[in-house]
Amino acid sequence: MAPDVVKLKICMAGEGAVGKTSLIRRYVLDQYDDRYVATLGTKITKKSVTVANPFGPEPLQADVILWDIMGTSTVRELLKEAYYHGAQGILAVADLTRRDTLIALDEWARSIRSVAGDIPTFGVVNKADLEKDRALPGAEVEAFFRERRWPWSYASAKTGAGVDETFVRLVNHVLSNRG
Amino acid sequence: MPIERPDTASLVRQRLLANADDVDALFVLAALRVQDGYLEEGLTILDRVLRIDPRYPGAWRFKAKLHRMQGATSAEQSARKRAEDTER
Numbered sequence: 001m002a003p004d005v006v007k008l009k010i011c012m013a014g015e016g017a018v019g020k021t022s023l024i025r026r027y028v029l030d031q032y033d034d035r036y037v038a039t040l041g042t043k044i045t046k047k048s049v050t051v052a053n054p055f056g057p058e059p060l061q062a063d064v065i066l067w068d069i070m071g072t073s074t075v076r077e078l079l080k081e082a083y084y085h086g087a088q089g090i091l092a093v094a095d096l097t098r099r100d101t102l103i104a105l106d107e108w109a110r111s112i113r114s115v116a117g118d119i120p121t122f123g124v125v126n127k128a129d130l131e132k133d134r135a136l137p138g139a140e141v142e143a144f145f146r147e148r149r150w151p152w153s154y155a156s157a158k159t160g161a162g163v164d165e166t167f168v169r170l171v172n173h174v175l176s177n178r179g
Numbered sequence: 180m181p182i183e184r185p186d187t188a189s190l191v192r193q194r195l196l197a198n199a200d201d202v203d204a205l206f207v208l209a210a211l212r213v214q215d216g217y218l219e220e221g222l223t224i225l226d227r228v229l230r231i232d233p234r235y236p237g238a239w240r241f242k243a244k245l246h247r248m249q250g251a252t253s254a255e256q257s258a259r260k261r262a263e264d265t266e267r
Contacts (some may be wrong), residue, residue: 039209041235
């Protein structure tokens with residue numbers, strides 16, 4: 001029997017150049033490009049994954065629609081309904097080498113939730129390969145996510161480490177909160 | 180090495196110089212014009228986006244918001260209906 005199918009709209013959140021687009025590219029295409037190209041407007045990427053059904057014995061097919069939006073704040077508030085309407089989950093991305101990017105996730109989550117409601121959020125600290133440039137102590141990262149009750153992980157879009165696991169955990173987190 | 184990030188308006192200009200029909204740049208330009216107080220101009224640019232790509236993500240919902248800001252209820256409802264059809 002074909003698995004049940006659910007459609008999930010996930011919004012990427014995080015400051016410019018934290019690696020939102022690179023994480024999607026690594027996850028969907030298993031590719032990485034070192035050149036930085038700022039995202040303008042909206043990009044949608046779809047990926048189907050089969051995951052365990054938190055509410056039944058049969059697996060589920062999740063058609064994940066990843067909304068990648070520009071990280072700059074210039075017109076984000078004006079566009080928030082356009083971006084976030086109907087979102088079911090947030091992937092909140094911070095950059096291991098920039099402390100401000102972790103703090104900024106609160107404002108991103110607030111903005112998304114003002115449109116989409118209190119939807120599940122999963123945190124990821126990208127650029128885990130740049131350990132030598134770390135600006136976020138491990139204890140601070142852990143405290144930040146624990147305080148907000150957001151599951152979280154480290155990942156590197158550059159090496160691919162932790163990327164698949166991050167998205168699978170994100171999907172499971174969103175599904176298990178659907179009730 | 181820190182990544183150099185051009186400001187949004189400069190990026191939009193660069194992209195439109197390279198391709199006047201760059202739909203991402205036009206979408207952001209529409210928002211920038213509205214933010215600067217030029218609502219009608221923003222709507223005109225957004226309509227161009229929707230002519231180029233009627234399924235551009237979020238564009239119908241943005242159009243509904245701009246019509247709401249104008250107080251154009253019927254146009255707002257029509258754009259919202261298109262948004263729902265597009266997102267289905």
